[in-house]
Amino acid sequence: MKYFPGILLMIALTGCKFDSNSDSNKSITVKATGITKPVLLSESISNTTHEITRDGNIVIKLPDGQKMYHLEILKTNQQSCGLDLQLALTCSEGVCDTRYEPVCGKEPLAGVQCVTTPCPTDRYKTYGNVCEADIANAWFALSGECGGLDELATFHIEPAQIVDLAVISILVEPYQLKSKSIEDDTLTLLFEVAGGCGTHEFSLYVDSDFNESAPPQANYTIGYQNQDDCEAMVEIEKQFDLAPIKENFRRLFPNETGNQTVNLGELGNYVFSID
Numbered sequence: 332m333k334y335f336p337g338i339l340l341m342i343a344l345t346g347c348k349f350d351s352n353s354d355s356n357k358s359i360t361v362k363a364t365g366i367t368k369p370v371l372l373s374e375s376i377s378n379t380t381h382e383i384t385r386d387g388n389i390v391i392k393l394p395d396g397q398k399m400y401h402l403e404i405l406k407t408n409q410q411s412c413g414l415d416l417q418l419a420l421t422c423s424e425g426v427c428d429t430r431y432e433p434v435c436g437k438e439p440l441a442g443v444q445c446v447t448t449p450c451p452t453d454r455y456k457t458y459g460n461v462c463e464a465d466i467a468n469a470w471f472a473l474s475g476e477c478g479g480l481d482e483l484a485t486f487h488i489e490p491a492q493i494v495d496l497a498v499i500s501i502l503v504e505p506y507q508l509k510s511k512s513i514e515d516d517t518l519t520l521l522f523e524v525a526g527g528c529g530t531h532e533f534s535l536y537v538d539s540d541f542n543e544s545a546p547p548q549a550n551y552t553i554g555y556q557n558q559d560d561c562e563a564m565v566e567i568e569k570q571f572d573l574a575p576i577k578e579n580f581r582r583l584f585p586n587e588t589g590n591q592t593v594n595l596g597e598l599g600n601y602v603f604s605i606d
Contacts (some may be wrong), residue, residue: 333436357393359400361414365422368408372420375401382426383420404468405439411466414528416558427462434458435477436469437490437572455574472575473539479605480578488517489534489574493552496538501554508553509566513599516573520553520598526567529559535571537595541583546592546600549576577603 337495361372368604377394393400404414412422437455457476459573464471472480473493507523524531534554541547576593580603584591593601 340512353401357397358390358396359402359418361389361391361402361418361420363387363389363420363422363587366411366420367424367440368410368420369406370404370408370410370412370420371406372414373405375403380405381580388447389420392394393562394583407466407468409466412468423461426457427460430460434461434464434474435472435480435575435578436464436467437472438469439487440465440484449580450486452487453485454511455480455483455485455490473579474592479581480574485572485574486517488570488572490575491518491535491537493539493575494536495540496536496550496552499536501534501536501552502556503552504555504557506553506555506557508597510515511598513573513595513601516572516574516577516603518573518595518598520569520571522555522567522569523564524555524557524559524567525562526557526565527561527563529557529561531559531567532556533567533569537576537579539579541580541593544594546594547580547583548594549579551595564596573601573603577605581605 361383363386366386372381372383373379374381374391374393376399377397381391383389402414404412404417409423410424412420413567414420435455436458437453438454440451455472455477456469458467458469465569470490471492472490509521509523512519520537522533532555532604535554536554538550541549580587580591580593588605590602590604595601
């Protein structure tokens with residue numbers, strides 16, 4: 332799971348199962364509890380969705396030959412849900428208080444059907460507090476209102492998280508960065524890690540204060556958790572949405588317009604435009 336202090340974010344889970352007898356009829360079992368409204372899961376490798384409507388063991392069949400799976404919660408219908416590494420899906424009715432301590436998050440758009448790919452399937456949205464973001468299963472982007480990002484439709488890519496790096500603790504296990512590129516608002520990273528049959532969770536944390544330089548420089552940390560017991564060396568590609576960095580730039584330099592650049596050190600320069 333990915334957590335920001337006080338907020339449960341969009342969950343991505345990757346794993347694999349092996350059948351020594353055959354590659355056919357493979358399946359994974361989700362153990363659901365607390366389901367009061369339908370929960371929609373996505374298995375991204377086979378590009379399928381699965382609606383969970385009851386408690387108990389839910390068997391999801393995989394296509395013939397598929398050994399890896401990637402499950403993700405897409406929609407919870409106003410429940411607070413979590414999916415752990417043992418595929419236990421646990422939900423509860425969420426009731427949030429009325430305090431206004433806004434956060435900006437990124438959530439899936441309900442009911443979006445793509446005719447061509449890629450297409451915008453997510454949006455940035457301001458939530459009244461972290462509880463409301465939790466209920467929506469939103470990825471955390473930055474504290475406060477979304478500002479220029481509010482209601483922006485975008486791709487289903489985890490956002491960079493704008494945080495105070497001096498006050499948070501981030502788990503970073505060993506990895507090797509093989510390549511990196513930035514195109515528009517998307518950072519693409521290729522990692523080499525030990526594994527082959529389990530989960531690998533990467534997150535990009537960018538400091539909320541930029542260094543005074545020309546162009547401004549943003550310090551960052553790549554959080555990485557390896558839940559994979561296999562020891563082969565594998566390559567994993569991960570993308571991040573850099574749009575929250577643009578919004579943070581607006582906050583730090585409110586009088587700047589036009590083309591701007593933020594240097595991300597080893598990751599390269601993020602070039603964007605502000606109206």
